[in-house]
Amino acid sequence: MRCLLLLSFLLVGPLAWGQPPVPYGHNPKAGHYATLRGVKLYYETYGTGAPLLLLHGNGGSSQDFQQTIPYFAKRYRVIALDSRAHGQSVDAADSLSFEMLADDCAALLTHLRLDSAYVLGWSDGGITALLLALRYPGKVKKLAATGANLWPDSTALMPALWQQLQRGYQEGRTQTFTDPKRRNDWKVFRLDYDQPHVPLAALARLKAPAFIIAGDRDVIRPEHTVAIYRSLPRAWLWMVPNSGHATLLEHPDEFNRQVDAFFQARALAPPAR
Template structure:
């Protein structure tokens, strides 16, 4: 039996039994694309306007278990494993948000998509902002939750910053021979060394943006507000009783609010 037919029958059988393969590990939805020398893994769901989902540091498309079912009803959802994450195969030595943003733009081009809505969590939110800066035509609108512009104690909470400093001190003198540990260190260094986005440079973001964070987020509230204030057109939502995982802790409301933003006819200019 051809592989495609087998996977289709498997998916229908699971649906009939109420068993749907989890996001991030769904053979019927998973695909690979060779993009800029990296074998990127993504899963595609639904039909409609394209929506690109971008996960956080050390995560994968699995992080969108509570996101995909909602948006797949009205969007063509593309849940991506960023380079060096999940099932994506990346044998390069370096990693930056600029590289990941360029990957996103190239993937959309390869899929013959002029542009997409973008929803990013944590590092994914940073990538969404950088994508909108470097490839403005590729982003219809973006929602970013738990994003930061630079890596230090003015952007991150003291606990997280101290934890990262300890992680760097413990790892900087080690020699990583195991490929998995070497990749994990590369992923850690991404957040230790990056990003470096000036507030003024956010003026380059022409797409309307929805800036989100929990009121107990690991990103300082004043930093999130500064991101919002420096964007040309933006909404701001500080989610009550929430930490960094706003899209998990308040999934139903989060999905509705982001969808409302994507569908809104206009986005006001932030108060300066």
């Protein structure tokens, strides 16, 4: 919901060298479907090299990475996934959870015959990246998560967002959604209102090095982001100056360079406590 409502206006890019822009998220030349765990998942692939899985936020799609894919496709095999119930990945079920999304990612990597991958997740995608690394330690080489939270309340989310979610829940909880799209939108909304529920103590089990990122004006409380960082055995922290929740769109060049430097670093010392 936060990505859908606050950030979608940032997603239109300029023409390059007089050529039409690549239709990320709707690119038949790069798009694929895989039926996994009862859902027809859509994903696009670009470039060659070490695999890099991109995970978007709530209400978004792989289209959100149009300023990310061109940079990383020069060095990585980029896999941009539409999460179930998002974009072109249709999910007719009534329930949705971050654990389901993480299990989908593991199944996709197995389907692609990839033992492991680098993972970059934004917002809900950052939550999914953390859960993927917790549930499937061998699947994640390193992860970068920007704008992620571990539980859904005012201790993790800024007041304006939490109040917005509460209003949305009160408006929708008594409605009967017969239209499939509205029913899906309500399911996706409930994902952020009800979830996730990851205790900080669980992060001590995370084996993959992690890069924890947030804007200094993010919708995630800065103290929550710092708590996530401090709870991880091996982590970097970057509070992006002059940025809101859309760190990778508001500062794409610096964001891409910093994340790439983290992925390419040969060693990662434990953070200072």
